[in-house]
Amino acid sequence: MSTTNYRRIATERRKELLNMIYEAKTGHTGGALSSTDILVALHYGIMNIKPSEPKWADRDRFVLSKGHSVEGYLCILADLGFFPKAELMTFSKYGSRLIGHPTNKVPGIEICSGALGHGLPAAVGMALGAKKSGRAYKTYVLMGDGELAEGSVWEGAMAAANYELDNLTAIIDRNGLQISGSTEDVMKLEQLKAKWEAFGWQVFEADGHDIEGLISLMKSFPQTNGKPHMIIANTTKGKGVSFMENVAKWHHGVPSDEQLAQALADLDKTEVGK
Amino acid sequence: MSIPCRQAFSQEVLAQAKNDKNVVVLCTDSRGSVMLGDFAAELPEQFIEVGIAEQNCVGMAAGLANAGLKPFVAGPACFYSMRSAEQVKVDVAYSNSNVKVIGISGGVSYGALGTSHHSLQDIATMTAVPGLTVILPADAWQTKQMTAALTVHEGPVYVRMGRGAVPDLYGPEGESKLAPDFKIGEAIELMQGSDVAIFACGETVWHAWHAGKKLAAAGISASVVDLHTLMPLDEETILRVAAGCKAVVTVEEHSVNGGMGSLVASLLSEHNPKMIKKIALPNENIVTGSSPEVFRHYGITADNIAEQAELLLKKLG
Ligand SMILES: Cc1ncc(C[n+]2csc(CCOP(=O)(O)OP(=O)(O)O)c2C)c(N)n1
Ligand SMILES: [Mg+2]
Numbered sequence: 033m034s035t036t037n038y039r040r041i042a043t044e045r046r047k048e049l050l051n052m053i054y055e056a057k058t059g060h061t062g063g064a065l066s067s068t069d070i071l072v073a074l075h076y077g078i079m080n081i082k083p084s085e086p087k088w089a090d091r092d093r094f095v096l097s098k099g100h101s102v103e104g105y106l107c108i109l110a111d112l113g114f115f116p117k118a119e120l121m122t123f124s125k126y127g128s129r130l131i132g133h134p135t136n137k138v139p140g141i142e143i144c145s146g147a148l149g150h151g152l153p154a155a156v157g158m159a160l161g162a163k164k165s166g167r168a169y170k171t172y173v174l175m176g177d178g179e180l181a182e183g184s185v186w187e188g189a190m191a192a193a194n195y196e197l198d199n200l201t202a203i204i205d206r207n208g209l210q211i212s213g214s215t216e217d218v219m220k221l222e223q224l225k226a227k228w229e230a231f232g233w234q235v236f237e238a239d240g241h242d243i244e245g246l247i248s249l250m251k252s253f254p255q256t257n258g259k260p261h262m263i264i265a266n267t268t269k270g271k272g273v274s275f276m277e278n279v280a281k282w283h284h285g286v287p288s289d290e291q292l293a294q295a296l297a298d299l300d301k302t303e304v305g306k
Numbered sequence: 307m308s309i310p311c312r313q314a315f316s317q318e319v320l321a322q323a324k325n326d327k328n329v330v331v332l333c334t335d336s337r338g339s340v341m342l343g344d345f346a347a348e349l350p351e352q353f354i355e356v357g358i359a360e361q362n363c364v365g366m367a368a369g370l371a372n373a374g375l376k377p378f379v380a381g382p383a384c385f386y387s388m389r390s391a392e393q394v395k396v397d398v399a400y401s402n403s404n405v406k407v408i409g410i411s412g413g414v415s416y417g418a419l420g421t422s423h424h425s426l427q428d429i430a431t432m433t434a435v436p437g438l439t440v441i442l443p444a445d446a447w448q449t450k451q452m453t454a455a456l457t458v459h460e461g462p463v464y465v466r467m468g469r470g471a472v473p474d475l476y477g478p479e480g481e482s483k484l485a486p487d488f489k490i491g492e493a494i495e496l497m498q499g500s501d502v503a504i505f506a507c508g509e510t511v512w513h514a515w516h517a518g519k520k521l522a523a524a525g526i527s528a529s530v531v532d533l534h535t536l537m538p539l540d541e542e543t544i545l546r547v548a549a550g551c552k553a554v555v556t557v558e559e560h561s562v563n564g565g566m567g568s569l570v571a572s573l574l575s576e577h578n579p580k581m582i583k584k585i586a587l588p589n590e591n592i593v594t595g596s597s598p599e600v601f602r603h604y605g606i607t608a609d610n611i612a613e614q615a616e617l618l619l620k621k622l623g
Contacts, residue, residue, distance in 0.1 A: 219357025
C-alpha cells in the first residue's frame with residue numbers, strides 16, 4: 033500500500049519549475065512538464081539513491097538524455113536534498129552552477145548532457161559496468177522522442193541488446209512534438225514499438241503521466257531475461273498547464289506574469305500526475 | 307537597424323533560392339533557430355528537414371551536392387562543428403563537395419545553456435581541415451554579402467555566426483560607415499595605425515573597432531583588421547599590417563587554444579615575431595551567464611581590448 037502522494041509531489045515540482053523558469057527568464061518549459069511524472073516515478077518511487085551520499089557506489093544510475101528538460105530534474109534533486117532548494121532561484125544566472133542542461137558539478141547528476149543522443153550510450157556503459165563489477169544497481173535513461181533521430185541512439189540500442197543489459201531501462205517521453213512540430217511530420221518515428229523490438233528490447237507502452245502505473249510497471253520488470261527494457265511513455269508536452277499543452281512553441285518559453293498565475297492556478301485545479 | 311546575422315543569412319538565402327532552384331537548405335529541427343520558417347513555407351521543394359540528426363544531414367548534403375544541387379546546411383554551430391565533424395571532414399571537405407555548412411548561435415551565444423551548446427573549438431578544428439573555407443561574418447550587412455558570395459562560390463565552406471542582434475558595423479547605416487566589398491579570403495582594414503595592430507573576427511570586430519576609437523582618443527594609433535575569412539588566411543595583409551605596428555592584439559569568441567589568435571601568432575612567429583596579446587575565452591569551462599555577461603567576464607570588450615593594447619605598448623617601452 034502506497035503512502036506517498038506522488039500526484040502532490042509532481043504538482044509541487046511543476047510549480048517550482050515554472051517559478052524557476054519565470055525567475056530565470058529562460059527555460060525548456062514544454063518538455064520539462066511532459067517529463068515531470070516520469071522523473072517523479074523514478075526518483076521517488078523506484079531508484080535506490082542517497083541524497084546525503086550522491087557518489088554511493090551502489091546507487092541506481094539515471095541519465096537525463098533529453099538534457100534540455102533539466103528544470104524539473106533540478107527541482108526534484110533539490111527536494112530530495114541533493115542541494116539546497118534556495119539555489120534553484122540562481123538557475124541560469126551569472127556564476128550559478130545550475131545551468132540550462134544537466135552538469136555533474138551538481139550533486140546527484142551522473143554525467144553532463146544537452147547534446148541529444150548521448151544519454152543511451154552512456155547509460156549502456158553504466159549498465160555494462162554494473163555487470164562487469166558485479167554490482168546490483170540499475171540504470172535508467174530518459175530520452176525525447178525527437179531525439180530518436182540521432183543515430184547514436186540506435187548504436188546504443190544495438191549495444192544494449194548485444195550485451196543483454198536487463199539491468200537497463202530506457203524511457204521515451206513520447207509527447208509527439210519537437211521544436212519544429214509533430215515528430216511524425218519532422219522525421220517519422222512510427223512504428224516505434226516494432227523498431228525497438230526489432231533491436232532486441234522488451235518494449236512496454238505506458239501512460240507517462242500515471243506515476244503509480246509507471247512505478248508498478250518498473251517494479252515488475254524481470255531482471256534476468258537478458259533483454260533491456262524500453263518504456264514508451266505516452267505524454268502531453270506542457271502537461272498540466274492548459275495553454276501550453278500540445279503547443280509546439282512552448283518547447284522553450286517563459287510565462288508572463290499573467291501566464292504564470294494562470295499556470296499555477298491550472299496546476300492547483302487539476303492535480304496532474306495521473 | 308541591427309538584426310542577428312542568422313536573420314540576414316535567412317533573408318538572403320531565400321532571395322538567392324528564389325532565383326536558383328538548385329539552392330536547397332537542410333535543417334535538423336533547427337528551422338526556427340535559424341529563422342528559416344519563411345524559407346520552409348515559401349520554398350517547400352527547396353527545404354529539406356532531416357530531424358535531429360546532424361551527421362545524417364551533412365552526409366545527405368554531400369550527396370545532394372553530388373547530384374548537382376547547392377546545399378546549405380543550417381543549425382547550431384556547436385553540433386555541426388563537433389557532432390558532424392567527420393562528415394564535414396570526409397564527405398564535404400575531403401570529397402570537395404559543394405556544401406555550405408552554416409553554424410548559427412556560435413561561440414557562447416547560448417550563454418547559460420552551457421558547454422554542450424557552446425562552440426569554442428570550431429575555428430581550431432575547421433581551419434585544420436584541408437580544403438575547407440572558414441568564415442566568421444562580423445554583422446548582418448556582411449552576412450548578407452557573404453551569403454550572396456557563397457551561392458556563387460563552388461566548394462566546401464564552414465561559416466559561424468552568433469545568435470543575438472549585433473550592432474551594424476558596415477554599410478551606409480553602419481557605425482564605421484565603411485561598405486567594403488566582401489571577398490572570400492580578403493581581410494578588411496577598418497582602421498590604419500602604427501602603434502598596435504588589432505585583429506578580430508566575427509562579432510568581436512565591433513568591439514575591436516570601438517577599442518581602436520578609444521585608443522585613438524588616448525593618442526594611440528591602432529590598425530583594426532577584420533579577418534572574416536580564417537581559411538584561407540589573408541597572410542599578406544596580416545604580415546603587412548603587423549609589420550607597420552609595434553605590437554599585436556587578437557580578439558575572438560573562441561578558446562584561446564587553436565583559434566584565430568593562434569593562427570596569427572604562428573604566422574608572425576615564422577616571419578616577423580611580435581609581442582602578442584590574445585584576447586579569447588580560456589580553455590576551461592565557461593562561467594554561467596548570458597553571452598554579454600560572459601564577454602564581460604573574460605574581457606571581450608572594447609575597454610579591455612584598449613587596456614590590453616596599452617599595457618602591451620607600455621611593456622615594450
Ligand atoms: C545534438 C543536438 N541537436 C540539436 C539540439 C537542439 N535541441 C534541443 S531540444 C530539441 C528538440 C527535442 O525534441 P524531443 O527530443 O522530442 O524533446 P521534448 O519534446 O521532450 O522536449 C532540439 C532539436 C540538441 N540539444 N542536441
Ligand atoms: Mg518530444
